[in-house]
Amino acid sequence: DAGVTQSPTHLIKTRGQHVTLRCSPISGHKSVSWYQQVLGQGPQFIFQYYEKEERGRGNFPDRFSARQFPNYSSELNVNALLLGDSALYLCASSLPGMNTEAFFGQGTRLTVV
Amino acid sequence: AQKVTQAQTEISVVEKEDVTLDCVYETRDTTYYLFWYKQPPSGELVFLIRRNSFDEQNEISGRYSWNFQKSTSSFNFTITASQVVDSAVYFCALSEANNNDMRFGAGTRLTVKP
Numbered sequence: 001d002a003g004v005t006q007s008p009t010h011l012i013k014t015r016g017q018h019v020t021l022r023c024s025p026i027s028g029h030k031s032v033s034w035y036q037q038v039l040g041q042g043p044q045f046i047f048q049y050y051e052k053e054e055r056g057r058g059n060f061p062d063r064f065s066a067r068q069f070p071n072y073s074s075e076l077n078v079n080a081l082l083l084g085d086s087a088l089y090l091c092a093s094s095l096p097g098m099n100t101e102a103f104f105g106q107g108t109r110l111t112v113v
Numbered sequence: 114a115q116k117v118t119q120a121q122t123e124i125s126v127v128e129k130e131d132v133t134l135d136c137v138y139e140t141r142d143t144t145y146y147l148f149w150y151k152q153p154p155s156g157e158l159v160f161l162i163r164r165n166s167f168d169e170q171n172e173i174s175g176r177y178s179w180n181f182q183k184s185t186s187s188f189n190f191t192i193t194a195s196q197v198v199d200s201a202v203y204f205c206a207l208s209e210a211n212n213n214d215m216r217f218g219a220g221t222r223l224t225v226k227p
Contacts, residue, residue, distance in 0.1 A: 003157075033213065042117075042204050042217030043158070056213030088156060099146040099165075099208045102215065104158035 002027070004105035006091050012111045013081050021076040021108045025093030031055070032074040033102060034066055035090040043090055049074055050096065078110075086112045115140045117207050119218035126195055127226050134190045134221045136205030142166075144210035147181065147188045152202040152220070164188065195225045 005024045013019050025032050031050040035043035045058040049068035063079045088109050092102035116139040126132045149161040172179045176193045192199055202220045
């Protein structure tokens with residue numbers, strides 16, 4: 001079975017631009033979460049979606065948004081990119097239920113110049 | 114508020130040594146969940162273990178073992194007879210009940226030298 005897949009793997013954007021990151025969960029997983037991992041730090045929670053509904057949001061500005069599609073895949077959108085948005089963006093999927101273990105993809109490395 | 118502290122930033126050991134990675138957490142909830150993840154250079158976080166706050170039994174899985182002590186708010190991870198392939202960054206994480214925000218520690222970089 002395929003694990004969590006994310007695309008693209010690497011991305012370079014200019015300040016002020018917009019970016020869309022994509023994630024496909026493990027088959028059968030209906031919950032998708034997004035995390036931002038700045039170099040040298042632990043991942044920080046951005047969003048969780050379940051059945052296309054937002055179930056949780058971390059302390060991130062409104063420039064960050066996400067959505068989940070009927071096939072449970074998800075997109076993370078970031079507008080008006082800042083240099084500080086440069087990070088590894090990780091997507092995780094999990095089975096329904098609270099506090100279940102999350103399975104992560106390999107991430108998208110975003111560099112803002 | 115939930116918080117996870119991994120005081121050891123980097124640890125270096127020689128192959129076959131035992132090594133313990135420390136994790137201390139803070140939470141006001143009585144129901145919570147603790148996790149350990151491994152992040153190899155490829156970047157993907159690999160799930161290792163999940164424990165709930167009502168299960169203080171220590172767990173052993175092959176060379177890995179976990180010591181959960183509520184009295185000291187710690188959930189430490191020991192690798193016995195370490196191997197080069199164990200080299201990675203290890204993260205401890207906490208999730209409070211009915212809260213989808215998994216809070217990670219800053220991670221401990223483990224280097225196992227041959």
